Each structure stands twice: as structure tokens, then as C-alpha cells.
Amino acid sequence: MGIVTMVTLAVLLSYGMVSREAEVQGDGRRYKEAYFAAQAGLAEAREAMRIRLGVDETYTPAIQAMLALQVNEPGLNGGARPYFEVLPGPGGAGTWNSLAINEADLAPAERQSPSGEDYAAYPRQENVRYRVFLRDDEDGDPSGALDDNKQVWLIAIGEVVGPDGSRPTRAVIQALITNENAPAVTSPGTVMTGGGSDNTYSTTADAPDDFNDVATLSSAP
Known part of the structure; x- marks a missing residue:
């Protein structure tokens, strides 16, 4: 009876250790998926801000255009420096963007193994999502806008x-x-001496020499 009890306890202990190890590995896998989703969102947000920035010298016009996307959620109200939703989800500001795989978007090579065999199934990542926020840094303006x-x-x-x-x-x-x-650096007319605002030599500067004249140089030493 004692031997049976010891074997049972050993099996239960091994099962508990295996379960904990599987849980740790599962957490690690899910964290990698979440990290990849955050990286994808960050790359998309950088491009979105580049487009919104245009030729402006500061981010102020872009931030002003995003005032309606200010986030007012628990933990994200931002205080004096608010958070703004850079990539609103399908439901608008406050919703997540999905990183799910759409089979229609996959190239034929992505649906097959290296040997050309079609995959019977693959993870669709329907439970993976991301959000991206913008927040002004601590510069000279305390408003955050x-x-x-x-x-x-x-x-x-x-x-x-x-x-x-x-x-x-x-x-x-x-x-x-x-x-x-x-x-942008601009100047009226040409930047050469004598250039006027109408691109003519209408200023008080001397006109250039006539470069059509040919001068004969002496060949004497």
C-alpha cells in the first residue's frame, strides 16, 4: 500500500511540474505574439505620422488634427499630457486593430510548405490585436497639444x-x-550678384561682362 501511495504521489508531482512548465511556455509564446503585434503597430504608426507630418517642421499641426482622437480611458487620461489614438480601430477611437490573418491576402507560396504541400491549417491569430498612442514629450509647452x-x-x-x-x-x-x-530656404530671383526679384538685372549692381567677346592672349614669354 505504501509503494502504491508513493508512486501515486510521484505521478501527481510530475504532472504538476509538467503543467507548470507548459503554462510558462504558453505565456512565453503569447508574449512573443503580443510583442510582434506591438512592433507591427509601431511600424504602421510611424508611417502614419510621417504622412500626417507632411512638410511641417513640428508635430503641432498633426497633433491638432488628432484632438478628436484624445483618449479618456482609465489609466490613459494622460493628465496634462494627453494620449491620442494614432490608429483608430474599425469601431473608431477606443477600439483595437486586429492582426488576424486573412487567407485571401496570402500568396500561394505562403499557403504551402517548402516542398509544395498545402497546409491543412495554420494559426489565424484572431486573438491578436494592437493599439498605438501618441503623446508629446516634456518639451517647453506643458499642454501636450x-x-x-x-x-x-x-x-x-x-x-x-x-x-x-x-x-x-x-x-x-x-x-x-x-x-x-x-x-525651406528661398530667395527672390537668382542668388548671383545682380539678380533682381523679377530674375533680371534691374538692381543697382553691375551687369555681368559680355562673355561673347573673345580676347586674344599674347604668346610672348
Whole structure:
């Protein structure tokens, strides 16, 4: 009887250890998926901000255009420096973007193994999603809606949703992006001496020499 009890306890202990190891590995896998989703969202947000920036020298016009996307959620109200939704989800601001795989978007090579065999099934990532926020850094303007140093923060959150009642797995990435647009330098007319605002030599400067004249140089030493 004692031997049976010891064997039973050993089996239960081994089962518990295997279960904990599987749980740890599952958490690690879900975190990698969430981290990848955050990276994808951050890359998309950087491009979105580049387009919104245009030729402006600061992010102020882009932030002003996003005032309606200010986030007022628990933990994200931002205080004096609000958060703005960079990539609103399908349901508008406050909703997530899905990273699910759409089979129609896959190339034929992506649906097959290296040997050319069609995959019977593959993860569709329907439980993977992301959101990205913009927040002004601590520059000279405390309002958070005006940028005066050409820098803002992008904060990307990737999330893997588990079964009902379970906790989600999240990864957060933030990056300080810098606007490198330089001010345009223009001047009226040409930049040569004598150039006027109408591109003619109508100023008081001397007109250039007539370069059609040919001068004969002496060949004497």
C-alpha cells in the first residue's frame, strides 16, 4: 500500500511540474505574439505620422488634427499630457486593430510548405490585436497639444486575448520619434550678384561682362 501511495504521489508531482512548465511556455509564446503585434503597430504608426507630418517642421499641426482622437480611458487620461489614438480601430477611437490573418491576402507560396504541400491549417491569430498612442514629450509647452522640439512619443500595445475569464498577455513598446524636416530656404530671383526679384538685372549692381567677346592672349614669354 505504501509503494502504491508513493508512486501515486510521484505521478501527481510530475504532472504538476509538467503543467507548470507548459503554462510558462504558453505565456512565453503569447508574449512573443503580443510583442510582434506591438512592433507591427509601431511600424504602421510611424508611417502614419510621417504622412500626417507632411512638410511641417513640428508635430503641432498633426497633433491638432488628432484632438478628436484624445483618449479618456482609465489609466490613459494622460493628465496634462494627453494620449491620442494614432490608429483608430474599425469601431473608431477606443477600439483595437486586429492582426488576424486573412487567407485571401496570402500568396500561394505562403499557403504551402517548402516542398509544395498545402497546409491543412495554420494559426489565424484572431486573438491578436494592437493599439498605438501618441503623446508629446516634456518639451517647453506643458499642454501636450503643441510640439516645440520636433519630438513626440509613440506607445504601441500588443495584446493576445485568452479564453473568457483568463487574463490577456500584453507587450508595450515606445519610441521617441523626431521630425527632421528642415525649413525651406528661398530667395527672390537668382542668388548671383545682380539678380533682381523679377530674375533680371534691374538692381543697382553691375551687369555681368559680355562673355561673347573673345580676347586674344599674347604668346610672348
